[in-house]
Amino acid sequence: PVRPDAYIEMNNFYTTTVYEKGAEVIRMIYTLLGSANFRKGMDLYFQRHDGQAVTCDDFVSAMSDASEFDLNQFKLWYSQAGTPELRIQSEYESERRCLKLFIEQSCPPTPEQKSKLPFLIPLKLGLIQPNGKALDLQLVGENQAGGPERVLSIKQSQECFEFINVPEKTIPSLLRGFSAPVKLDYSYTDDELGFLIAHDSDPFARWEANQRLAINVIKRLVQDVQAEKRLQIDEVLITAYRRLLERQKIDKALLAQLLELPNEAYLAECIQPIEVNILHQVREFLRTELASILENEFLANYQKLAQAGKPYRLNREDIATRLLKNTCLSYLLKLGDRYRDLAMTQYTSANNMTDQLFALQVLVNNDLEQTTPQLDHFYQQWQHDSLVLDKWFEIQATAPDKEILHRVQTLVKHDAFNLKNPNKVYALMGAFCARNPIGFHREDGAGYEFLGDYILELNTINPYVAARLVRTLSHWRKFALPYQALMKTQLERIAKHEGLCKNVSEIVNQSL
Incomplete structure (x- = not known):
């Protein structure tokens, strides 16, 4: 809690x-x-x-x-510990012109709290009409409609709210503005999610619809991989992305977020038991397919946003422009070497750290070995700036390569790395273990053993850092059996270590 x-x-x-x-x-x-x-x-x-x-x-x-x-x-x-869950169902009665929302809240048991009392949860919502506009809302018992948005106070385990004067079936826009940190369960169809992505005026609800649609598609693709079927991308996702790329009047920062697929860490929370290799395969398939099908749209947006020679400015508009430009570049690099020169040009001509770092990152992510000259150049340029070197370590540690562990083990011995410096440990080991699932979760358990070795070494150097790193292993039960057993083995090994500090001991024992 x-x-x-x-x-x-x-x-x-x-x-x-x-x-x-x-x-x-x-x-x-x-x-x-x-x-x-x-x-x-x-x-x-x-x-x-x-x-x-x-x-x-x-x-x-x-x-x-x-x-x-x-x-x-x-x-x-x-x-109360845990994340509450809201299960919502809707029922539209055309003759009465009313929409009922049936809301059920629950919170799963946690080790110290087996049963939970109902929370008071603010649920901000709207109802989107077929024309794409939000309906002015009126609850039963009210004399007139209010505005197009309402905050409902959810207090009971089960409640029903009835909206009247609803002329036609609408699509609920739920949890607007992320009004509460809860898990939302509402059975949207893919077409409804696509509609919300195109028309919802609330940025969070729109982003959430995009994430849900992508997760639905990814879940089906995971099943296809497991059934050894040929992978195909859903047309509804292509349509949603194409509409986003073609729209002119949309906040650039929001558009950049909408174009990003859920990352593998979030997918792991949604699809369990966690099959690391399959999730990575499916997500990369989707990114490559979207890049291939929408190549012209991504390229047109990149070229429009990449204004050579434009002076660097630190303001909201330019920050959003760089974010969207670099998002488009990351997709184009999925198409192989034909856009490598684009990233190389951005790297060499960048007049700000954001563009230079991102270009280096996408080059590394798509071909680590081929990018060695750029990594060496970046190191020589910034070797006297410790904080920038943290990014240099991080970019290499998060390269999505099954054999990246060997690179990480080499970097531990680098002159610029210091195990007694927490920032260096987080930039290299922390980034590798927490943000590189395909590299860390190896089927031979070598990634877990690497982490276990350094947790025990940090146990005496910096117990607080060791405790933060060991949390990476604490969710072992969520993984598929091969990974699960190997992670548990390292936790048990750490638990048996003589002289284990209280910081690490508390987390390990709770995890086991």
Whole structure:
């Protein structure tokens, strides 16, 4: 949970759950209260507690008192572990011109909490009409329609909300603005997801629809691989991507995000048991097929965005332009050597670190050995800047190559690497283990053994770093059996080590 009841080693308290989920909890209060009441709550909070050491309860109490909104149930977000799940079904009655949403919330048991009470969950939503516009919403019992967006407070295990004056069947746009950190289960068809990608005005809902569509396609392709069938890309995904690339009036930063397929780490959370090689094969197949079919569109966008000689500017528009340009370049490089010169030109002519680093990364990702001269050049150029060299290590450690472990083992001995420097460890070992599934999850277990060796070495050098690295092995139960057994073996080996620090011991024992 965000606020654990107990811990063995204080350093293990500072996790992404505490920081990122903690931030989401505060944002949910903002969503529930609205801007004006949240401002009142902040003013009261500082008035009461400025200069004091305060608790989560103090913050929530100030918000509740200032807004006169009961947040007692909401405080379960601080004490209950796990990610809530919302299962939503819709039912449209054309004769009554109404849409019913049946909502069921649950939270799976966790080791310390077998049963959970219902959370207070803010669900922001809209209803998208066939013309692509959002309907003004009116719940049963209300005298008139409000705006096109509504925040529903989900408080019970099961609830039903009925919208009236709905002239025709609509598509729900759910969890707008990522209104709550929950898992959403709604049975969208692929065509409905394609419609939301094209028409939804909410950036997060649009992105989520794109991710869901891609995951649906990937799940079917995984089944085809397992059944030894020929792989084919779904036309609905091609259509969605083509429409995105052809649209002129769309935020460039959002478009870049929409064009990215779910990464392998996220796919592993959605498709279990985790078959590392199959997930990598399917995702690379999709990227290559999209690049081949939409080659002209990707190239046209890249050429339009790559303005040679344009001075570097650090503003939102130019940052978004670089992001989208580089996304297009990454797809073009999937087509082989014919676009390698494009990346080489960008690397040599770049007047900013973003473009130079990205060009180097896509060159490495597509042919590591052929990019050795560029890696050597980059090192010579930036060898006196330690933070930039972290990127140099990271780019090589994340190259999607089954044999990349040998390169990582060599880099550990590099003069610029220092095991006592946490940033260097995270840039090389951390990046390899957490962000290179095809290289780390080897069928011979060599990647796990490599990690185990350095966890034990770091155990005495820097227990906090060792504890962060060992978390990579903590999800071993989610993997397919060959990987699962090999990961468990390393955890057991670490657990038996004499003199194991409390930081690592706590995580390993919880994992086992």
